[in-house]
Amino acid sequence: MFSIKMRASKKGKHISGGERLVEKGEIEKAVTELLKKALNHENGEPDFINIKVEKVDKVKYIKALPIKTIECKDKKEARAVAKNILLKEGIPEEVIDKAFEIIDKGGMRGAAILNLKGERLEEDKERGIRVKNIDVSKELKEKILKDGLGTERTVDAIAIATKVIHLGIIAELCTSDNKSYTTGYVATKKGYFRITNLKNPNEPGGRVFFVKDIDKETIKKLENESYIITL
Incomplete structure (x- = not known):
């Protein structure tokens, strides 16, 4: 399973964030959804977007x-x-x-x-x-x-x-x-x-x-x- 984290800001001020835990085949879809969230947030258009994808070995339910x-x-x-x-x-x-x-x-x-x-x-x-x-x-x-x-x-x-x-x-x-x-x-x-x-x-x-x-x-x-x- 993979963790995907998004953080968006403007002039250093936080605008939005989000994350998902998904299987490998869902990474592209999840990244696209988080990118859209960052670009269309009501708090403003960011000048910086960071999206991080990393493998997670253990997940608790x-x-x-x-x-x-x-x-x-x-x-x-x-x-x-x-x-x-x-x-x-x-x-x-x-x-x-x-x-x-x-x-x-x-x-x-x-x-x-x-x-x-x-x-x-x-x-x-x-x-x-x-x-x-x-x-x-x-x-x-x-x-x-x-x-x-x-x-x-x-x-x-x-x-x-x-x-x-x-x-x-x-x-x-x-x-x-x-x-x-x-x-x-x-x-x-x-x-x-x-x-x-x-x-x-x-x-x-x-x-x-x-x-x-x-x-x-x-x-x-x-x-x-x-x-x-x-x-």
Whole structure:
């Protein structure tokens, strides 16, 4: 199996990214799809696109978190819903508030890591932690799209969320860096909660992982272990 990663930027600023885990015969198709995504992103036309293809020797298969969509009328309601989910996981309110500050600032390529004291644990505060080497099974993607469980963005996000929760992260809070996409999510061991209007249009997005603590081995697994998420 092969990992294909795409990253696009303009004047050094991240525009879009994506990745696939595919068999050898699917490489060309996957590269073309990721290239089209880079060239036609709503955040702008890139001046730099990097596509990396490398062989992966070992892939783990894990079951996707349950997906639930929570409809909210506005950002205020959506953030109250998200905060309530995180509070139930033992995340202090002041730490949740700091997480919202981080995602609202935007500009990071990866995720920030916050412990329960509100301390940031990632070494590179600009890059963050990038969860890589992930994909979903064809059956899961088909179910999400055909059953109205979410969008193409949900397909990408459920892979990240399921992997990070599987590796022991307490919870994840995320909003998209796509200007028009206002649905975000909270992921915990109880499920993947899509929350509409978690940000306003044209606002930045970001991602935060909540942990008690984290070691280098877990970070290595988040960034490098290969997972396909299944039904």
